[in-house]
Amino acid sequence: MQHENTSPVPAIELVDICKSFGPVRANRDVSLRVEAGTIHGIVGENGAGKSTLMNILYGLYRADSGEMQVAGEPVSLRSSADALSLGIGMVHQHFMLISNMTVLENVMLGSEGGPLLRTGKQETLKTLKQLADDYGMQVDPDALIADLPVGIRQRVEIIKAIKGGARILILDEPTGVLTPGEADSLFEVLRALQANGATVLLITHKLDEIMAITDAVSVMRNGEVVGHRRTADTSPAELARLMVGRDVLLSVDRGRAQPGEVLLEVSGLHCTSSRGRKLLNDISFNIRSGEIFGVAGVSGNGQTELLEVIAGMRRFDSGTLGLLGETVTPDNLRTPAEIRDMKIAHIPEDRHQFGLILSFDAKGNAILGYHRSPLYGEGWFLDEAAIQVHCGRLMSEHDVRPGNPALPARNFSGGNQQKLIIARETDTKPKILIVGQPTRGVDVGAIEFIHKELLALRDAGCAILLVSAELDEILGLSDRIMVMNDGRQMGILDSANAGRDKLGAMMAGIEEAGSA
Amino acid sequence: MTPPHALPRWADVFVLPMINIVVALMVCGLIVLALGENPFVAIVVMLKGAFVYPGSLGYTLYYTTNFIFTGLAVAVASHAMMFNIGGEGQAYIGGLGAGLAALWLAPMLPLVLVIPIAILAAALFGAVWGLIPGYLQAYRGSQIVITTIMFNFIASAIMVWLLAGALMQPGQQSPQTPQLAVSGQMPKVHDLLNGLSLNVASSPLNLSFLLALAALAGFWFLIWKTRIGYEIRAVGQNPKAAHYAGINVPMVIVFALAVSGACAGLMATNEVLGVQHRVVLNFTSGYGFAGIAIALMGRNHPIGIFFASLLFGALYQGGAELDFEFQSITREIVLLIQGLIVLFSGALAYMFANPLARLLLRLKLIGGEA
Structure with missing residues (x-):
């Protein structure tokens, strides 16, 4: 020293x-x-x-x-x-x-x-x-x-x-x-x-x-x-x-995607803020089963709103959302609960504001959003024993430490909080998973684990929409990449053809690439 | 800029309220001393007056009943992070419901039918009076603190208008309804016990006390054992996460306020059905506001609310005894003493939280912020 x-x-x-x-x-x-x-x-x-x-x-x-x-x-x-x-x-x-x-x-x-x-x-x-x-x-x-x-x-x-x-x-x-x-x-x-x-x-x-x-x-x-x-x-x-304290894989070996049918289809999506600012401007893309679709962009260029619209948390002005064959329009919206019932899971960008209730214990958080499921009680009642067992299983399967379902969520480290959310959202075997900033503020060991979980889900046939501000994460996991700038899509690239420089320029709104 | 220390639960729930009460009693003791009386004698008189003298326990528990209902009203809303200051008005309107049902049905139906219907009417009317501010908050963004206060005034005006008008007892000058028929009167505990040939002094204590205990249990069950209770707590702790989780946040707020109003409304079963046997002007006499202190002191938990209500009940009853026993301690002084206890254990509930945390830290009883 x-x-x-x-x-x-x-x-x-x-x-x-x-x-x-x-x-x-x-x-x-x-x-x-x-x-x-x-x-x-x-x-x-x-x-x-x-x-x-x-x-x-x-x-x-x-x-x-x-x-x-x-x-x-x-x-x-x-x-x-x-x-x-x-x-x-x-x-x-x-x-x-x-x-x-x-x-x-x-x-x-x-x-x-x-x-x-x-x-x-x-x-x-x-x-x-x-x-x-x-x-x-x-x-x-x-x-x-x-x-x-x-x-x-x-x-x-x-x-x-x-x-x-x-x-x-x-x-x-x-x-x-x-x-x-x-x-x-x-x-x-x-x-x-x-x-x-x-x-x-x-x-x-x-x-x-x-x-x-x-x-x-x-x-x-x-x-x-x-x-x-x-x-x-x-x-x-x-x-x-x-x-x-051991060797870490800094990049993931992800293998080839085996894309299947289209599960998520977004076309002509427009969304304005309550103050009249254009948040989403004519967004169109689709995601197939077994594919990770990355959305790159500087934070605050519409990615958050895109996630919220698909999750049913935000209204949109025009365009359509095709979710597992069902068509959602501004006149025919779905609530977040209905979206979740369709086996569409959502890992939110901000785990403290949206993903968790920090004052609740781990088991209270393990059922957040799924608390109406008959698995956790009959009729009006919640079955605490069943919830405890469920949370314990999630914690051991997804390496959440310490594995104590009664510990308040705020007492877990960032990485373990995130693992708990991912455990909750992926445990139902979702058909579509939308993910925002899965590894923000998460330590290296947990990042590796989370990336492996996302890839395993992809290989099991899930269609994944991944929003991240980390270019390396987008490049490392995605099969196709869409770049957003000021609410618009700057283009969709096959990840094989996407380099940091090209994406960086598109993120800055400079270059438009043809859709792939 | 020292960050506030987190107190362990046992300290927050037991030690802190005890400190508050002791400090309040010390200040009261100084006042009693200044009036030329011995504070320790005064305390003994209060305790005897609240628990020992014949019928005194009945009076204490009768007051306790009112406090439990209004404390619950504040607590239910608090779990959704809504500050319901409208317990007074909700209880008042609940009294209208109970009174109307009992006045109308008691001459026709037996007690076993009239009382349950009147109880439901009290809860329903109170619920409506809580639901409207709840709706305005959830869907229109009107501050619940403001609207519930205003609804207290509206309730008061409506009741004056009715009690001095359509509902006034014919041929009388006082603003009150006619007396309820016997089948509309909640049975008194001493009557029931005397019927079992136990000799008990008469007091206003009636079966509403059991209803209050049931409400405490029901509250615990609702908040901690049901899905809707989970949703209420989720909305209270993090409305954004609740929205993300697919919880209908505005609806949960309206529901919580309706239950809250119903709890306050049930206070009327004690006052209107149990004691006054008619609806009288201002029968709520501040119990609704005291509910705020009860819920704060009871930490929005049924056991805490029970003991806080019992304490306040004992203060009300024992305080009356002080007035009776000492020349120099007048009714106003008793009110002052009660007010001090409300102040220290309600409004200033967390004044000693930081000093206590520092003391515990020094004694190595807690480990500091994690």
Whole structure:
């Protein structure tokens, strides 16, 4: 962990940090040295203890034991205010912005400068301009947060952190919600910050990001740091092995699809938002049994709405949906319950908002959407014993850990939450499966497992619609790929002919390809 | 910016309400002290007045009955994350239902038929009064908090108009209906027990208390054992996930509010059928609002609601005894004391949650946030 020719005083030094939550030892003897002026990556699977460690660094949790030094001085943080005063800023995975206020008002929050807002506003405007000049962080001060894309909102978060004087910036899974283009501009900002002498701590589980931007990387597993590497001296394969403690297949061997009859047919689909914005503009495609149809695109270009329309959760204006031979039109809609009864399963994009009820236990979630089935009780009543058995079986068949049906859903890691949803939705042997972001925020081991499950389902004859912001996932799993931009389809490609560059250009709305 | 600590269930359900009551009693004790009385003597008088003196337990349980119904009304809606402040109006309109049914049928039919029909009428009328704000919330987006408050006023106005008009007892000046015939009167517990030659002091306690206990059991069954209860909880905990799961969210909200209103309406069986034997002006006298504190303190769980209702019942009855026993403690002071307990265990229910969590952390009784 010692590096030669670096500055003698590290920005942060942690020695033997321990933190337990009841019986769970989230951090065990964690020692970490972050050199000043570097971008330092921390990788690990979900539940490896990365977030706990960062929360300790940011003063939100207190370590049970261990030492912490900032710029060579021993410190003891009691709150995030202490961290801020030491120049440590944090950008959380979930943004802390007020969405019906403007950028200016959000940045100004906490430094209004007196009872009248005028001076504070002028100061903040000056700061915003300064930051735009120094780091290329352009933002419109008068734009409402609610109207901004996720990448820009994150930029506002970063501005808030460094405006307060932060010289050490912690970013928790910053690219989880970003498109490839947005991630690239985030990295430019981080490099500009580094060039100005700031230190960046980047928590992620995406190895390509680590390789692309960091100077050094620490790997965590089960609450311990299992390795420190200089990025130049390591490889994604080595990091992945350290993270999971074994060799991982980073790409899936999927074999040829055996497409059968058309199960899902979408033609001329149009959908407008309540504010009159075109969300889906003339979408047409079909999916055969035994085929994975990938939908690529920058988030927010209509993929979410496409999933919701097919799942019966959203109305549409015109066009038709052919579902297993039944025709759905705007005058003849199906409810989500009716769709599910047709053996069409839906793994939603956002598992916390839609896929799970976090306060319910695992078994309550295991029947969500299927709770009317006679399998789980007669008439009005729910049969708890049957539900318990069902959930236990799902958990063991789909490797959901810990396998405790009575544990609240929020106490599972992201990967295990996702596995529980996938278990629930695939257990009925659906004929059509629509999937959004199946591996967002999921660790490497679980990604491998989830991809294998989707392929097995395909091989069993299911027609799968896969929406993902991860191009690698789309390329790795899909048999055909449709690219969406601003609610339109930019074309449908056979995955054999699709490369990253071609798809990237289509995602940006540049090139239209002929339908395959 | 310390994040709130999660309390373990036993601390949330038992320790926290106990702390609230103790603090409220301490504040009350200071007031009693300031009036020149000994607070410990006052507490003994209250306890005796609530449980020991002949007939006092009957009175306590009679009050408890009202609180159970109105507490349940708030709790059912709470499980769907709806804040029903309209228990007062729903109980009032429930009283109209019970009164109309009993006034009309009691002269013609025997008790075993009249009482069940009047109970159903109370529930039905209350349900309608809860269902309308529920519908407005679910399908029209009108805030349920606002509409249920307004429906309390509407109910009050309707009842004044009826009780001083069409339903007023002929030849009387007070705004109330004629008395119910005997077959429309809910049997009193002391009458029944005396019939079994057990000598029990008379009290207003009537069979509505058993109905309240049945309602508690039914509530538990509905919320935790049935599909519709599962749907109510799903809608309350995450309406988006409920929509995704194919649950008809607006319909579930309307249903929950209807059940909620029915629970409040059943309070009329105790007051109208059991005690007053007629519909009188303002017979709900604040029980509907107290239901909010009951449900909060009882954590929307039947056992909690039972004990919170019993506590409030004892306070009402024991408080009356205070007024009787001490010169310096007047009716208003008793109201003040009751109000303080409602304040601490209802409105300020979670005031001590964080200090308690920190204490437990320090004592290593809990392990902190996971």
